[in-house]
Amino acid sequence: MIGIQYISAYLPKGSIDNALQAKGFDADEDFIRHKIGMLQLSRKADTEQTSDMAVQAVLKLQQEHGVDLSRTECLVLVTQNPDGHGLPHTSAVVHHRLNLPSACAVFDISLGCSGYVQALSVAKAFMQSQNMRHGLLVTADPYSKIINPLDRDTAMLFGDGASATWLSEDGDWQIGAADFGIQSQQYDALQTSADGYLFMNGRAVFTFAATQVPASVKRVLEKAQLGMADLDQVFLHQGSRYIVDTLAKRIGAEGKTPFAATTYGNTVSSSVPMTLAQHLQPQWRKVLLCGFGVGLSWATCLLEKNNDHS
Amino acid sequence: MITADDIRVLIQENVMGVDAMALGEDDNFKQAGIDSLDQINVLLAIEEKHGYKIPDEDVKLCKSIRSTLDYLATQK
Numbered sequence: 001m002i003g004i005q006y007i008s009a010y011l012p013k014g015s016i017d018n019a020l021q022a023k024g025f026d027a028d029e030d031f032i033r034h035k036i037g038m039l040q041l042s043r044k045a046d047t048e049q050t051s052d053m054a055v056q057a058v059l060k061l062q063q064e065h066g067v068d069l070s071r072t073e074c075l076v077l078v079t080q081n082p083d084g085h086g087l088p089h090t091s092a093v094v095h096h097r098l099n100l101p102s103a104c105a106v107f108d109i110s111l112g113c114s115g116y117v118q119a120l121s122v123a124k125a126f127m128q129s130q131n132m133r134h135g136l137l138v139t140a141d142p143y144s145k146i147i148n149p150l151d152r153d154t155a156m157l158f159g160d161g162a163s164a165t166w167l168s169e170d171g172d173w174q175i176g177a178a179d180f181g182i183q184s185q186q187y188d189a190l191q192t193s194a195d196g197y198l199f200m201n202g203r204a205v206f207t208f209a210a211t212q213v214p215a216s217v218k219r220v221l222e223k224a225q226l227g228m229a230d231l232d233q234v235f236l237h238q239g240s241r242y243i244v245d246t247l248a249k250r251i252g253a254e255g256k257t258p259f260a261a262t263t264y265g266n267t268v269s270s271s272v273p274m275t276l277a278q279h280l281q282p283q284w285r286k287v288l289l290c291g292f293g294v295g296l297s298w299a300t301c302l303l304e305k306n307n308d309h310s
Numbered sequence: 311m312i313t314a315d316d317i318r319v320l321i322q323e324n325v326m327g328v329d330a331m332a333l334g335e336d337d338n339f340k341q342a343g344i345d346s347l348d349q350i351n352v353l354l355a356i357e358e359k360h361g362y363k364i365p366d367e368d369v370k371l372c373k374s375i376r377s378t379l380d381y382l383a384t385q386k
Contacts, residue, residue: 035347203350203366210354242347 002124002135003171003306006065009274010057010162011264014043018156018265025152032156037241041265042159044142049083051093054140057164058098061136067166069098074135074167075106076123078115078269080294081145082108094138105130112190112294113237115139115269116163117178117301120289123167124175137165141268148197157240158198159265163273172282176302177223179216183208183296190294208296209243214250216300217290224302228252232284237291238271247290268293312360312382314375320355324348335376356382 018041019029032039044053054077061067077091089108100106105126109119116139123137140162149155189204213236221227228234234253236244238261248257260275261267267274272291280287285305292298314335321330325348333342339349353364353372362385364372372378 031345035345201366203369206347206350207354210351211358240347246351 001171001174002127002132002167002169003175004120004165004173004303005168005171006061006067006166007273007277007280008057008061008064008164009270009277010053010060010164011042012044012048012053012160014045015159015264016041016043022156025156027152027156035240035242036156037244037259038157038159038261038263038265040159040263041156042161042263042267043144044160048142049093050079050081050140050142051083051090051097053142053160053162054079054090054094054138054164055097057138057140057162058094058136061164061166065166069100069136071134072100072104072136073130073132074123074127075100075104076109076119076135076137077107078109078111078119078137078139079141080110080112080268081141081143090140091138105132111269111297112141113239113266113268113271114180114291114293114295114297114299115141116272117289117291117299118180118297119269120165120175120301121178121180121299127167133169135167137167139163139269139273141270143198143266143268146192146196146198148195151197153200153202154198157266159261159267161264161267161270161274163270163277165273170306170308172306173280173303174306176304177220178299178301179219179223180299181212181216181297183212186296189296205239205293205296206243206246209239209292210246210250212296212298213247213290213292213300216298217251217288220288220300220302226286226302228256231256231286231288232281233258233279234288234290235272235275235279237293238275239266239293312356312362312379314379316360317352317356317375317378320352320359324351324355333375335379336374338374340373
């Protein structure tokens with residue numbers, strides 16, 4: 001079975017002092033610290049492309065875990081802010097920059113904050129159907145490209161980051177029961193407006209997450225015949241500290257939902273893998289992942305430690 | 311019919327650091343420490359527990375317990 005072997009994260013060097021920025025929005029440091037939860041927002045350089053961030057994440061995977069990239073049979077990139085105008089697909093640029101084998105399936109997936117969790121299942125199914133043994137799942141969606149710095153609803157939330165996950169046959173973490181869905185009647189609650197800037201209806205997104213995520217988590221636990229007590233940790237999309245805390249309470253997982261985005265912000269589809277890269281412990285047996293956002297879509301899945309790797 | 315105490319209970323359950331039971335009916339939510347995120351959460355709790363539907367454009371009408379009750383009285 002295809003599973004997760006390694007995860008690495010890349011953060012650009014630049015950052016914004018969010019508490020300082022908040023003063024311009026009549027928000028105090030307490031609000032930033034305890035509600036938004038993000039004291040710094042990472043920022044790519046103006047010249048840095050989405051593909052540059054993706055490449056850096058993969059190079060970190062190679063440096064940190066000694067991954068042999070010549071064995072890559074599949075490269076999947078999750079982004080909604082691709083290089084240039086989106087053609088060619090950014091994964092093609094990444095493939096070239098990394099000098100990966102030509103016998104490699106290479107495609108982008110257009111999803112936001114639910115993207116990593118959804119792409120795990122897509123990549124797993126695709127690789128298994130073609131008897132592939134090794135693949136890369138990369139996330140890189142720099143929202144600084146579309147943030148209006150004067151928009152109070154979005155400017156204090158998003159940071160730039162990228163992740164790279166090495167998927168392999170017999171990987172350490174098996175991708176188990178999952179649940180996917182969309183509340184598409186509110187597809188416009190998170191969208192790029194005609195002016196090129198991100199628009200977010202914060203109340204709609206909050207209400208969506210607070211109602212749909214607990215139901216999705218419940219369905220996955222039922223499918224897997226597990227209870228919350230059976231999970232070592234629940235990795236929720238890091239939309240803000242407030243949404244993570246609210247969801248933790250609603251799903252009965254208080255104390256099990258790490259918040260890792262304090263120094264870089266909401267990195268969209270990279271937020272779950274970046275949190276995993278920081279907090280996933282080898283002694284754990286079962287963890288849950290949940291991404292939610294653009295669409296308004298959600299994706300939840302169970303990761304189970306490969307019993308052969310105890 | 312939802313009451314002031316019903317709203318206080320929902321504030322108590324959903325907002326950290328606010329003594330909801332001591333909240334006066336005319337106390338402004340923001341001045342009492344209930345910020346915009348808390349307000350959205352409390353309104354969701356009102357919708358879920360008491361069956362109201364509060365459209366986005368009406369959120370601004372719910373700035374205190376009394377104004378929230380007055381608004382809700384027009385909705386059911």
